[in-house]
Amino acid sequence: MRPADRLAIVIPAKRLAEAKSRLDLPDPVRREVAQHLLSNTVATAMGCRDVSSVTVVTSDPVLAAITIALGADVVPEPERAGLCAALDRGREHALRSRVDAIGLLMADLPAITAEDLTAVHREFRDTGGPAMVRDLVGTGTTMVIHPSDQQPSLLFGPDSAARHAAVGYRLIAEGLTRLRHDLDTVADITDEVSELVFGAIVRDATAGDPCPIGPTPIPETTGPEHRPMRRLLCTTGALARPA
8 A cells, every 4th residue: 555545643632630630530431531542543543554644642751651652643732722723633644654544533532443443544545525423322422533634623522412513514423322422421331341441450550460359349230249459449549448
């Protein structure tokens, strides 16, 4: 594939103090989740053959260090400018390279795969013009993609799917449920997501030495017997270790 046939990915990342604020979990857990989600999404994009560059827009030093370690670029987030302004800043940086498309991708996609990104890029190339991937609920947007010689409006936020459609973005990738499954609230934590996110964090945090199981109930949406979540809460100090 020629460089001009490739895709530049831009990913926004809030500061850890503010990230995933709708996720009703203890702050240490929420921060761990935000770090894991960004790391996984960046690594997935870096591993996609169709992707020529990955840019993360963030002002968080921890997330910037993670991004650099994975080989992606970091662009400072504009001060208090909001999500769309951050994406605009990242898009400007990405356009310095010779690519045929820009993909603006949310970081909170726990099940995303490189194959998903390839499928989106191929569908975009076959049909042309700005396109969007909506979330599983149908109201939000997990990704938009557009030709590099265009800069259509970015309208992420409440009801972004309808607003993107209203300005001409085509709906694509309806069958790519992994790319459409974002993690905003505990209601989004399916068994698969729980294992992909919390199981992975637990394995990293415990390094083969599982934390004892604490007695405090975990969120009902994850299931009362879900041990990875309970271990994670214990590991981060959110649960008291049993005596």
